[in-house]
Amino acid sequence: MSVKAYTHINVGVKGQKNNIGFIQLNRPKALNALCDGLMSEVSKAIDEFEADKDIAAIVLTGNEKAFAAGADIKEMVDNTFAQCFAGNFLSHWDRVARSVKPTIAAVNGYALGGGCELALMCDIVYAGDNAKFGQPEILIGAIPGAGGTQRLTRVIGKSRTMEMVLTGNQITAKEAESWGMVSKVFPADKVVDEAIKLGEKIANNSKLIVAICKESVNTAYETTLSQGLKSEKRYFHATFATSDRSEGMKAFVEKRAANFKDN
């Protein structure tokens, strides 16, 4: 992968095998507020990582003070309804949620508004013990516009979402963990390393089967249980058309490590 110079993010590869794509939001003076340029760069970095066959997972992080304090309020303060509607404002943020490769958010500090929504677009969220999640849009006369009334409700339920989005209250990393938004909490200075280690563990598996598995889990958020179970069965059947399924099962029977080829 060509590691290009980006303006608002740092992009690189991490992990002992250099197989983890790493995106660090880098507007520290604005608490990583998600300006249009920053989110376009995140999309571009994900495009690059997806095209790179060596990359197995992507870690997205900020700094110790802020994962991201939300969409850039200064940039949108004068937006009109007509402009937002015509340009489908914020719709391109979905690139993160559409990543074929697994995405892991490593969250320290503020994850507010669009920052919280960005974390929720990732497949797995790890948090530092100083992380604070919130949807404060109501305090500035707006509502969440990138999944905070939708993804968040599916993850933590109606009552907790309502409380967060109607008051702007922030929650701690521990609360987010106990509510299922975050899978694990670590000391703040360890969370990025732990996210990379998690990516490396995923990277030991077949990239093809990981992608199929991820798509199947995501189907659970898009459809009914019976439809989801049906499509899961088909995804499962499809693994039998791959060399990696054959290799994985043979390796088990032969008591050796599997050598996946991602096909």
Ligand SMILES: C=C(C)C(=O)SCCNC(=O)CCNC(=O)[C@H](O)C(C)(C)COP(=O)(O)OP(=O)(O)OC[C@H]1O[C@@H](n2cnc3c(N)ncnc32)[C@H](O)[C@@H]1OP(=O)(O)O
């Ligand atoms: C998707 C949508 C619609 C959205 O996300 S809407 C935005 C939702 N997010 C918010 O409302 C949070 C806004 N930020 C805050 O409330 C406060 O900055 C926090 C996070 C509580 C931190 O407070 P403090 O530690 O006192 O830092 P504070 O001085 O406010 O911020 C530091 C700098 O970052 C800037 N900043 C922080 N959040 C920002 C944001 N969302 N957009 C633009 N700039 C922001 C802030 O203006 C300040 O810049 P400057 O020094 O030029 O004045």
